[in-house]
Amino acid sequence: MPTTERVRRSLLLASFTLLLVVGLTLPHAAAPDLGARGWAPGTLLPVTLSPALVTATLWTAYTLGAAALVLAVTGHGVRGRGLPRLVVGGLAVVAALTTPFGSGDHVSYAAYGRILALGDNPWLRSPNTWRGGTDPVVSRVEAPWTEEPSVYGPFASIVHALTSLGGGDNLRQTVWLWQLVVIAAWLTVRWCLRRMLPGHEGRVDVVWTANPLVFSVGVLGAHVDLLATALVVLAIWAAHRWAGLRGAALAGTFAALALSSKFTYAVVLLALLLAFRQRWFARAGVLLGSALVVGGALHVWAGPHVYDQIGRSSRAVALASPWRLLLEATGGGPTVRWVISVLAAVAAIGFALCLVRLVRPHRETTVAARALAWVVVLTGAYALAAPYSLPWYDVIVWAGLPAVSVATAAVVHLVLLARLWVMTMAYTPGRVLGMTPAVEDVTMTVRTNVAPVLLLAVWVWVLRSGVRAGSRPRPAGRPRGS
Template identity: 50%
Template sequence: MQQGTRRHRLLVGLSVALILVVALSGPNAAKPDLRSGWPLDGLLPFTLSSALVTGLLWVAYAVAAVAMALALWRPVPALGRRTPWVLGGLGLLAVLAAPIGSADHVNYAAYGRILWLGGDPWTASPADFAGGSDPITSAVEEPWRTEPSVYGPLASLIQAGAAAIGGTHLRLVVLAWQVVVVAAWLLVRWCLRRLVDEENAGRVDVLWTLNPLVFAVGVLGAHVDVLAIALVLTACVGVGRSAGPAWSLVAGGLVAAATSVKFTYAVALLALLLAGRGVRRALWLLAGWGAVLVVLHLWTGGHVYDQVGRSRRAVSLATPWRLLLEWSRTSSVEVSTMRSIITVAAGVAMIGLAVLIWRATRPLGGREPSERQGSLGLARRAAWITLVLTAAYGLLAPYTLPWYDLVAWGLLPLVVPSVLDGILLARLTLIAAAYVPGRVIGMTPGVEALTLGLRREVTPWLQLGLWVVAVTLLLHTTHRRGRISDDDGPDGWGHPPAPRRRAR
């Protein structure tokens, strides 16, 4: 093993170990009490203070960023024969550890419980259900106690299945959901290995499997986004098998399933349509997508997205857009007007950034599917377009949280190494650190002031700086691409391209 690879994996191991100390200890500021009294609430026989939890996670994320930076600059081989042991060990630990980084998994349990008992999670809030006395829904924490579900029909069905398994035992409900998330995490890796060649297999393990930030935020966080990205990539695998009607129909249905987990993943349908290969294929994709959505919404009704519509103008604390919103509170501009301005400005900026990312990156095998690549090239192109759109959204969205970046990291291994790798690494590190420890309760006043100060006063400016750096790097790369043939090789980090030869 090369020295760089050894250092990378030692740092990955250190980062994951620090994160697991938080995840396997007792209930703390990063993980709510799941009310079971089981050993599964904390396999390590101690409870960490909110200050220690915060410090450990900040150090773990910093170490992870260094480890990832080393791997981005030097190619790292795939896991090889160690794969079953690594995947099995990490997956088992992820299930045994109570989720960290937020209390969203308790929300999932509550919405599933409401649906399982015959309620409507899209209109009934956890605080209102069963008079507030239900053993599962009463565990939901602020600020989500009075909020109905924002998740789609399929996510809610799976959450209801977890509720059926766990019954009145919150830890069991969460455990059943964790199994789904870990299975989805493994499915993402399986899909990626179907879509990349052996030469680039190492990127799958560096960017997804052994990425401590993805593991902490997505898998240990037990977020629904891991399931959605697994469905999107499964759709890409289907397209990669054949561009014929049957697989196009299946791919459309799988994207509909992802949309029915979280509405924003409908962007994958647009990517599949833009990837090419004719009108008939597009019609089959739309037929598969529409059929699944019609079936699900005949059952649930169209009101499942009402909550998404109500929250469309929200602005989270750690984004640069928040600076504008706070400024409007002390100016003559109405806050509601500023929210509208931010929504429009963000949309326009996303389009511009997506164009820059599109011009500065390319999928494995080239921008256009060749005859030799066949359907595989089509699948890679669809994944690339999805990455372009979701990366621009993640970087510039007014309301954004760490797990919103997971879709980009799930697709990044299918793209040639470029400056986008480093941009997304900086973005995920900043946003993950900003939301440590991850809950709004369970902290001492000093820790709350420190972490909230980082989130509100520091991170927006750091992200603003990242925007400037990102645009500069993407413009520079785009300028170089104008002088370099697309067939000369990667034009970002890794292997530099050869200069184009002049005709004599």
């Protein structure tokens, strides 16, 4: 085994070990206390990590994981048949024994699911007002979300309600059932990718399965974005598995479920439209028709207030975003926020054009490979440009990256890795509670001062790389897009 590969595996082992330690210990600054375990798994490591220690542990794990990915990308270490099933199964089992960390979102999922399961409207009722704020599950929602109704779509809310029915009055039980859904989504993505990209199983496991950053923010963080990502990949798999109208109908159904989890995941429809070649009009019509029927039915059932929160938060600017520099330099205000939204839309188009030049989705490849490449272009551009973006928004980008050849587009992997690494570092430990003043000062400095500058440098890197890729002459006789 080459020395570089041994080093890469050692880095991965260390990174995964540190992440799992954080998930297996008692509640701390990165993981809220979920109360009595009930019949769900309890804490396996009866130790408590201080806010400083948990922050340092996560920063170290993310940096080691990013270094391992750099070695894989620069050394093209993405070949082979991939991880043994025993290793993947072991990761899934250990993940199911952890407590989610990195945010308190999973507590919000449980709360909104319980409100829906008990017959009320989570898109209208905020956790702190529901039943007087005394419910054993809903009352555990953490700041700053206690006064906010649900922002999640009807399908995700149905899944949350089902986990609430199973978990009952016990928050830990409810969250654990949700963790099983997330782990199943992670495994589903791997299963689909390996079938859509035969011969590239090693690439799938390097970029997706054994990616410590994706595993942490997606699986160990138990975010709904992983469920939506699995539905996107299932939509592409359906179009790949059945090339005719049947596949288009099933793809539209999965796409509707994805956009009914989080609306931004409607991007899969555009990716598939760009990927279709044969019988384009018929397949496009069936795809959009089935998505409209299924998605429309879900939204009619949920009522007109499903996406009220999106409207209210459309002008939000994240603390780690480069747009925050402009917001604070101008003093903020509604007009500035509107201008930032417009500029972000223009930037997203520019980033997409650069990523197209770097990725160059092949016309001659399968519909799955083309669609996944377009997912990388579209969601990568959105993640880079969006004024409000968080680390787990990148999960879908990495689900598409196995379709992009490292040999021809290494810079895409490195750019997106830089973006994800900066975001994971910026949003550690991730909660607004449980930190000492000293740790809060350090982490907020990274989030508000360091991260925006580093992400601005990533923007420059993307733009320069895209311009250079567009100016390079193609080899003689090589058709455009090949």
